[in-house]
Amino acid sequence: MATWNSTSTFEPSQHDLSSVNTVEQTRELIRSAGLRCTRQRVAIYEHLRRSSHPTAEAIHGRVIREQPVSLATVYNTLDIFTKAGLILQLPSRSGTSRYCAGQASHMHLQIDDTGELEDVPPELGERIIDAMPNEILSEIESRMGVKIRGIDIQFTGSRDSGESS
Structure with a gap:
């Protein structure tokens, strides 16, 4: 994730997410974030890494085929990964978050x-x-008394061309 540093530049996340292509690299990424590396965490990250913006339920449905894991564990793990900067949580209008790794x-x-x-x-x-x-x-920083750490932009649209029949 990029961060705003008040000089108009964005800096990469402290974790190098671009080179994670193997299970061993996933393990190292989890450890580098200071997290315990469990089988369930590796499986959750691996499924997330190979999917396109899945929901927690979709990740759970895939991981549970390989090993026992509760939906609560999936949600808790996604929260931990989000806070550690390993993944992005993407809220949607439907209320169901999607995730990106x-x-x-x-x-x-x-x-x-x-x-x-x-x-x-x-x-x-x-x-x-x-x-x-x-x-x-x-x-924004000055008026709101905050330090901007990142910018998330999500556009909304439809496939409908808007033409009337």
């Missing part, structure tokens, strides 16, 4: 009529961030 900060498009959640092409996301005036971010 092993990727640099990026933007999403929620397609309301199909329920899909797609990644915005990285080059377009970079153009959006680059076009955002530094003064706006600094003013």
Whole structure:
């Protein structure tokens, strides 16, 4: 995940998520976040890494085929991973969160009529961030008394072209 540092640059997450391609790399990633590396955590991260924005229920449905795990454990693990900066939790209009692992900060498009959640092409996301005036971010920090650590942008749209029949 990228972070805003008040000089208009975004810095990568402290965890290198881009090179996680094997189970052993998943184990090392979990350990590098200061977390205990359990079979269930590895299985949950592996299924999340190989899926496109799954829900906790979808992850549970896949992991439980391989080993016993409760839905509560999946939710708790996803919360731990989110707080550790290993994954992103993506709220949706339906109220069901989706999750994203092993990727640099990026933007999403929620397609309301199909329920899909797609990644915005990285080059377009970079153009959006680059076009955002530094003064706006600094003013948000100043007026609201906060330090911005990241920017999450999710667009919503539909596949319907809007044409009447």
